[in-house]
Amino acid sequence: MTRTDPEIADRIKKDIRLFFRHTDLKHEAIRELANLYFQQEAAKQADGMQEGAASPKVPLESEHVDEASFHPVDLDTLLRTEIKLPSLPTIFSQIIDLMSDPNSDAKDFSNLISKDPALAARLLKIVNSAFYGYRSKIDTISHAVMIIGTSELYSLCLSTSVLTLFHDIPSTLVDMSSFWKHSIGCGMIAKKIAARRGETNRERFFVAGLLHDIGRLIIYSSLPDQAHDMLSYAAQKKDLLYQAETRVLGFHHAEIGGKLLKKWKLPGKLADVVRFHHHPEESTEPLDTSIIHVSDILMNAMKLGSSGERFVPPLDPVAWKTTGLTVDMMSVIIEETASQIEEVSNILIPRKQKDRTQRYY
Ligand SMILES: [Fe+2]
Numbered sequence: 442m443t444r445t446d447p448e449i450a451d452r453i454k455k456d457i458r459l460f461f462r463h464t465d466l467k468h469e470a471i472r473e474l475a476n477l478y479f480q481q482e483a484a485k486q487a488d489g490m491q492e493g494a495a496s497p498k499v500p501l502e503s504e505h506v507d508e509a510s511f512h513p514v515d516l517d518t519l520l521r522t523e524i525k526l527p528s529l530p531t532i533f534s535q536i537i538d539l540m541s542d543p544n545s546d547a548k549d550f551s552n553l554i555s556k557d558p559a560l561a562a563r564l565l566k567i568v569n570s571a572f573y574g575y576r577s578k579i580d581t582i583s584h585a586v587m588i589i590g591t592s593e594l595y596s597l598c599l600s601t602s603v604l605t606l607f608h609d610i611p612s613t614l615v616d617m618s619s620f621w622k623h624s625i626g627c628g629m630i631a632k633k634i635a636a637r638r639g640e641t642n643r644e645r646f647f648v649a650g651l652l653h654d655i656g657r658l659i660i661y662s663s664l665p666d667q668a669h670d671m672l673s674y675a676a677q678k679k680d681l682l683y684q685a686e687t688r689v690l691g692f693h694h695a696e697i698g699g700k701l702l703k704k705w706k707l708p709g710k711l712a713d714v715v716r717f718h719h720h721p722e723e724s725t726e727p728l729d730t731s732i733i734h735v736s737d738i739l740m741n742a743m744k745l746g747s748s749g750e751r752f753v754p755p756l757d758p759v760a761w762k763t764t765g766l767t768v769d770m771m772s773v774i775i776e777e778t779a780s781q782i783e784e785v786s787n788i789l790i791p792r793k794q795k796d797r798t799q800r801y802y
């Protein structure tokens with residue numbers, strides 16, 4: 442291993458103190474994440490790349506936000522008045538109907554999916570990716586149903602549907618490509634943790650990771666002025682974004698995300714995981730929520746994409762224990778995810794959103 446230039450090493454260590462300021466650096470998992478971050482940044486700088494390519498784009502530290510202008514509101518009132526939650530594409534409600542019909546079978550499911558060629562093509566690409574790791578090629582939806590099962594494919598359909606929503610978000614607030622990369626990566630890590638635990642029906646972990654920060658997209662699209670304020674406030678105070686959201690809006694993204702999933706009539710369990718991913722101790726689904734909580738922290742710490750957060754969120758030590766993850770497994774999972782995320786993101790992130798992304802870095 443090559444030695445890092447002492448000047449560069451000092452700079453990265455200073456960056457770590459700031460970036461990990463809301464975490465307990467004495468915790469074994471956080472210490473390892475800081476180590477991995479150090480190695481990653483040292484390698485980048487040795488290659489002449491800029492640090493923090495996935496940092497939130499808005500350079501807001503210099504903008505002063507007047508706290509007197511904050512008018513926190515009640516989320517339910519806001520949902521009844523100003524905010525309109527998006528609906529899922531029709532194909533998705535047809536899939537839900539099919540899933541709840543006791544007389545339907547795998548053939549009905551593959552017939553329905555095959556009617557939407559774009560969806561069918563995306564599904565086949567994703568199940569043939571390195572992330573899924575099947576040795577032989579899966580050519581048709583009916584073949585995919587046979588190998589993967591309808592409930593797993595149902596989750597995959599949901600994932601691909603959600604990524605086509607939210608076209609109108611100002612690119613000054615969030616880089617959509619980076620947002621989805623953070624979310625997809627969180628889902629990939631969560632599914633890998635579940636696989637190591639031997640959990641069945643693992644696709645739900647991918648979906649929960651994919652949707653964990655979706656409330657932020659509602660805030661960015663429905664309340665752009667307040668979103669700008671909360672991003673500025675978080676940057677100015679060096680605060681966590683979800684705390685700044687509560688300060689500015691009176692609620693945070695996980696609360697609105699949970700409400701959206703209920704509106705979409707997704708399983709209550711999923712809504713609970715999303716609702717409590719920053720507070721796993723309050724969840725009625727401790728295992729699933731702990732896995733998403735930890736996966737989110739891993740994604741933030743490695744700066745693989747960003748949903749707007751500038752710091753590594755604090756790790757709940759009980760949630761860490763609940764996942765059963767060890768420090769060694771964590772670094773292997775991060776490495777695997779980093780090597781597969783481009784392929785999965787390229788399949789799932791719609792081209793339109795990629796094209797809209799301006800180069801800020
Ligand atoms: Fe979050």
Ligand SMILES: [Fe+2]
Nearest residue numbers: 653654737748
């Ligand atoms: Fe997140």
